Amino acid sequence: xxxxxxxxxxxxxxxETAAMLSAIGVDDxxxxxxxxxxxxxxGEFGIExxxxxxxxxxxxxxxxxxxxxxxxxxxxxxxxxxxSVVDHLADRAEFLTSYTQYQPEVSQGFLQALxxxxxxxxxxxxxxxxxxxxxxxxxxxxxxxxxxDRVRSTSGDVVLVPDHLREAKRAVLSxxxxxxxxxxxxxxxxxxxxxxDALADRAGDxxxxxxxxxxxxxxxxxxxxxxxxxxxxxADALFALGSDPVSLSVLEEPASVGxxxxxxxxxxxxxxxAYGMGLGIFACSDEFLRQVPGRLVGVGEDAAxxxxxxxxxxxxxxxxxxxxxxxxxxxxxxxxxxRAAIHAATLGPDGLVDxxxxxxxxxxxxxxRIDESSGATAPVHDRHHVREFAVRVDQPAAAIAEDLExxxxxxxxxxxxxxxxxxxxxxxxxxxxxxxxxxEVI
Amino acid sequence: MIHDxxxxxxxxxxxxxxxxxxxDETTVDVREASPLPDxxxxxxLTLPAPSEPEIARHYTxxxxxxxxxxxxxxxxxxxxxxxxxxxxxxxxxDPNAAIHPDRSAxxxxxxxxxQYRLQEFLGEIGGMDAVTLQPPAGAAGEFTGIAxxxxxxxxxxxxxxxxxxxxxxxxxxxxxxxxAGYDVVELPSGDDGRVDVEALEAAVGDDTAALMLTNPxxxxxxxxxxxxxxxxxxxxxxxLYYDGANLNALLGRGRPGDMGFDVMHYNVHxxxxxxxxxxxxxxxxxxxxxxxxxxxxxxRVREAEEGSGYExxxxxxxxxxxxxxxxxxxxxxxxxxxxxxxxxxGLADAAAKAVLNANYLAERLDLDVPYGxxxxxxxxxxxxxxxxxxxxxxxxFGVHPPTTKWPEMVPEAMLTEPTEIEGQSSLDDLSEAFxxxxxxxxxxxxxxxxxxxxxxxxxxxxxxxxxxxxxALDGE
Numbered sequence: 001x002x003x004x005x006x007x008x009x010x011x012x013x014x015x016e017t018a019a020m021l022s023a024i025g026v027d028d029x030x031x032x033x034x035x036x037x038x039x040x041x042x043g044e045f046g047i048e049x050x051x052x053x054x055x056x057x058x059x060x061x062x063x064x065x066x067x068x069x070x071x072x073x074x075x076x077x078x079x080x081x082x083x084s085v086v087d088h089l090a091d092r093a094e095f096l097t098s099y100t101q102y103q104p105e106v107s108q109g110f111l112q113a114l115x116x117x118x119x120x121x122x123x124x125x126x127x128x129x130x131x132x133x134x135x136x137x138x139x140x141x142x143x144x145x146x147x148x149d150r151v152r153s154t155s156g157d158v159v160l161v162p163d164h165l166r167e168a169k170r171a172v173l174s175x176x177x178x179x180x181x182x183x184x185x186x187x188x189x190x191x192x193x194x195x196x197d198a199l200a201d202r203a204g205d206x207x208x209x210x211x212x213x214x215x216x217x218x219x220x221x222x223x224x225x226x227x228x229x230x231x232x233x234x235a236d237a238l239f240a241l242g243s244d245p246v247s248l249s250v251l252e253e254p255a256s257v258g259x260x261x262x263x264x265x266x267x268x269x270x271x272x273x274a275y276g277m278g279l280g281i282f283a284c285s286d287e288f289l290r291q292v293p294g295r296l297v298g299v300g301e302d303a304a305x306x307x308x309x310x311x312x313x314x315x316x317x318x319x320x321x322x323x324x325x326x327x328x329x330x331x332x333x334x335x336x337x338x339r340a341a342i343h344a345a346t347l348g349p350d351g352l353v354d355x356x357x358x359x360x361x362x363x364x365x366x367x368x369r370i371d372e373s374s375g376a377t378a379p380v381h382d383r384h385h386v387r388e389f390a391v392r393v394d395q396p397a398a399a400i401a402e403d404l405e406x407x408x409x410x411x412x413x414x415x416x417x418x419x420x421x422x423x424x425x426x427x428x429x430x431x432x433x434x435x436x437x438x439x440e441v442i
Numbered sequence: 443m444i445h446d447x448x449x450x451x452x453x454x455x456x457x458x459x460x461x462x463x464x465x466d467e468t469t470v471d472v473r474e475a476s477p478l479p480d481x482x483x484x485x486x487l488t489l490p491a492p493s494e495p496e497i498a499r500h501y502t503x504x505x506x507x508x509x510x511x512x513x514x515x516x517x518x519x520x521x522x523x524x525x526x527x528x529x530x531x532x533x534x535x536d537p538n539a540a541i542h543p544d545r546s547a548x549x550x551x552x553x554x555x556x557q558y559r560l561q562e563f564l565g566e567i568g569g570m571d572a573v574t575l576q577p578p579a580g581a582a583g584e585f586t587g588i589a590x591x592x593x594x595x596x597x598x599x600x601x602x603x604x605x606x607x608x609x610x611x612x613x614x615x616x617x618x619x620x621x622a623g624y625d626v627v628e629l630p631s632g633d634d635g636r637v638d639v640e641a642l643e644a645a646v647g648d649d650t651a652a653l654m655l656t657n658p659x660x661x662x663x664x665x666x667x668x669x670x671x672x673x674x675x676x677x678x679x680x681x682l683y684y685d686g687a688n689l690n691a692l693l694g695r696g697r698p699g700d701m702g703f704d705v706m707h708y709n710v711h712x713x714x715x716x717x718x719x720x721x722x723x724x725x726x727x728x729x730x731x732x733x734x735x736x737x738x739x740x741x742r743v744r745e746a747e748e749g750s751g752y753e754x755x756x757x758x759x760x761x762x763x764x765x766x767x768x769x770x771x772x773x774x775x776x777x778x779x780x781x782x783x784x785x786x787x788g789l790a791d792a793a794a795k796a797v798l799n800a801n802y803l804a805e806r807l808d809l810d811v812p813y814g815x816x817x818x819x820x821x822x823x824x825x826x827x828x829x830x831x832x833x834x835x836x837x838x839f840g841v842h843p844p845t846t847k848w849p850e851m852v853p854e855a856m857l858t859e860p861t862e863i864e865g866q867s868s869l870d871d872l873s874e875a876f877x878x879x880x881x882x883x884x885x886x887x888x889x890x891x892x893x894x895x896x897x898x899x900x901x902x903x904x905x906x907x908x909x910x911x912x913x914a915l916d917g918e
Contacts, residue, residue, distance in 0.1 A: 006791040007784050007791045009525050011865035017795075021798070023802060024802055029794040032794075032801055033817065035695055038669055041696050045786045046786070047563060047782065047786050048785050050782050050783060056529065059536060060538070063556070067549035076766060077542055085497060089497070092502070092505040098511070098720040099516065099523055100718070100720065102518070103842060105897065105899060106507075106509035106837055107508055107509060108507040108895045108896050110504065110720040112461070118910055119912040122910075123488060123489055123913070128914065129911075139764075146621070169766050171763035172764060175589055176621075178622075179620075179621045179624075180623065221482050249472075250487075251484065265766075275767070277578075277769070277770045278767070295721060296908070298905070298910050301900060306456045306457060310901050312910075318613035318614050318617035319848070323616040323620040328585060328618045328620075330579070330580075331580065331718070331721060331724040334720045335719025335721070338719075342501060345462055348491025349488065354475070356476075357477060384479075
């Protein structure tokens with residue numbers, strides 16, 4: 001390392017630097033920069049370098065300013081217990097510090113892991129094609145809409161989404177739609193499910209995609225998916241279904257209800273609660289294989305005749321197809337997909353189904369207890385739920401949420417008199433205390 | 443030079459490491475196990491259920507068949523593979539930071555403070571007035587930046603339909619402009635490899651929404667006419683977009699904001715050493731000048747009044763959201779830790795050593811480098827050899843090859859970016875790998891690689907008959 005102040009991550013000694021400069025034929029490093037004086041920067045950022053120890057202490061101090069709350073929060077970002085084996089294997093430097101697999105001969109391991117991830121999603125969705133990942137559920141939904149625009153020959157430009165949809169997800173979708181001249185419209189809900197009759201009235205030639213979620217953002221299991229699939233098909237619209245891999249391990253298989261595309265959030269596996277960081281699912285039918293956004297791993301053979309893995313169908317992608325690419329996405333969430341696959345392998349199908357069933361039972365049990373003991377109404381929608389449910393309170397919901405926070409609990413306030421509560425294996429041990437807090441504040 | 447990569451070939455069925463599904467398949471009767479009515483559930487679920495020791499061996503073997511920056515040199519031009527400091531993982535793993543994004547601002551002050559500090563760091567480094575951390579990758583940053591530019595034009599009643607992009611630009615630029623609904627005007631490179639100013643003048647006009655530019659460009663050349671370029675674009679009413687892929691070369695010596703750029707994205711992997719994880723997660727924060735700040739995605743973070751901490755806020759004419767939540771949080775934490783570790787002098791030194799290394803390596807190569815003076819990367823030409831074949835041969839020598847056959851303005855290009863993390867002896871080894879492969883026989887090149895886990899893979903055949911899951915293999 002050169003004298004003080006240099007990057008600690010360059011190995012050059014002063015002697016080596018001098019020898020290298022001499023080999024190039026210049027006197028100093030500055031001579032290598034071809035930046036006109038008029039635009040050269042000679043100021044300071046004012047960023048003091050710190051030691052590792054100092055930064056860890058500084059960030060630890062900063063993060064300690066987050067309140068120590070027990071979170072009953074969901075609405076698209078879910079925490080489940082992540083087994084230690086996931087961290088330890090995914091953190092192997094060969095995985096963490098590799099790049100996209102442009103040279104497949106030296107990248108067989110990561111390619112196989114991604115191929116296995118794709119295969120797990122094929123099993124969970126029933127659809128034959130799943131990509132390596134999108135950024136998150138919202139951007140995956142946006143990509144589904146632009147796919148619909150490319151593959152549907154109708155003159156339509158409307159994407160229909162449920163009225164119960166995370167507002168941020170709708171906002172992301174709108175940004176993807178804007179570039180394709182698509183517009184987003186909502187269809188109404190009846191008691192937590194799609195109003196299929198209203199949807200049937202609305203679905204017509206101008207609709208390119210119908211989107212539904214199972215479970216919905218309020219945790220309701222959507223009970224008439226096949227009917228939604230049928231009316232989308234009748235309108236020659238794509239049927240896109242949003243879900244997550246834990247729910248998919250017990251809920252109706254998307255392919256069996258006519259889903260053309262499955263999007264959603266797979267970060268429920270492999271990722272701890274991470275302030276919204278996610279893992280977007282994108283799966284679809286064979287028909288759209290050459291229109292899929294993002295990366296795909298396929299099987300081929302090497303020169304020795306052995307099975308080998310490689311990124312495939314790359315002519316869809318931006319580095320070859322440029323403005324005619326299916327999307328601009330390149331870097332995705334590959335390492336998070338690896339984590340999800342390891343987590344799924346660790347659980348196995350028994351463990352996945354048990355986890356999903358617990359999410360159903362715990363939500364029902366907690367809703368009942370809040371309903372019985374506190375004077376609040378839960379669940380608001382008389383449905384089966386996964387993980388989460390809405391709670392109606394007579395008082396302003398925001399004030400109740402604030403009072404619960406003072407008791408050490410975080411819940412969502414989603415409307416003037418509606419709260420939402422999410423229970424998973426991480427917080428199920430604190431439900432007695434949450435119920436007591438509800439009694440206290442209501 | 444010889445390097446054998448770990449391989450677990452099983453000769454009886456011609457596979458390397460068997461798939462998880464070939465080790466175990468377990469079927470669960472979902473309806474028997476579920477508390478839900480049958481009509482709401484699937485019938486069964488079939489997935490592997492390996493034991494933990496089997497999982498540990500499986501993924502360890504897979505890792506050993508994966509090249510990484512911790513394995514050795516990885517000089518992929520424009521991809522910027524540099525060492526990822528280990529301590530940043532520990533900073534990001536702080537359990538106090540692992541909170542839900544829907545928490546109230548008052549209960550999430552720590553995460554908001556870190557976001558605010560990182561916005562400030564990035565603003566300083568890029569010379570930008572306002573920053574959003576939300577875009578989850580560089581390409582998402584491009585999309586955000588162009589959407590912001592579009593919102594700006596629409597707000598001012600300007601209907602502009604074109605984005606101008608040099609031919610040598612990253613493929614994402616073209617795809618981004620198209621995704622945002624713009625027509626792409628491709629600008630041919632000048633004879634010196636840079637933007638041809640006369641061609642630019644001819645290309646921009648009333649329809650120009652923006653010029654997207656990488657500087658230094660994709661063969662490492664600084665656009666010396668940047669001031670004039672900015673004037674031409676601005677005079678036409680367009681905006682200047684900076685693709686941050688090559689910012690590593692400029693740290694501490696030039697800021698996009700000082701060069702006339704209005705909007706930029708930062709590639710935190712390429713500039714601030716966050717791990718690439720085999721294809722993400724990344725982060726692509728976007729910085730803008732004051733005039734564009736009101737259009738940035740919501741929320742951003744600011745200091746609350748009267749020293750009461752930090753608060754999220756919605757810019758007045760925000761484009762809304764580009765990620766369902768706040769982007770790739772864990773990556774952003776690592777970015778902060780890296781910048782704080784290096785500080786002003788460390789960042790400037792990283793750029794200096796990256797440029798020094800590229801120039802030293804080029805000096806030692808037997809291959810020609812047609813354009814210069816370059817900075818952090820250069821495009822050598824393999825001449826009458828096939829660049830892809832030379833690259834495959836390099837794999838046998840224990841190095842990762844450069845990016846090949848791109849950019850197209852250099853025939854049989856080998857776009858090489860050693861970054862600041864290689865020392866002199868490592869660069870000497872790397873140059874030897876280049877030179878040996880370049881001089882090797884046609885037969886040797888055709889047969890390469892042969893010391894890697896897999897030998898040469900027929901990618902064309904794989905694409906002709908795509909098999910994308912273990913279910914597809916079973917169906918044969």
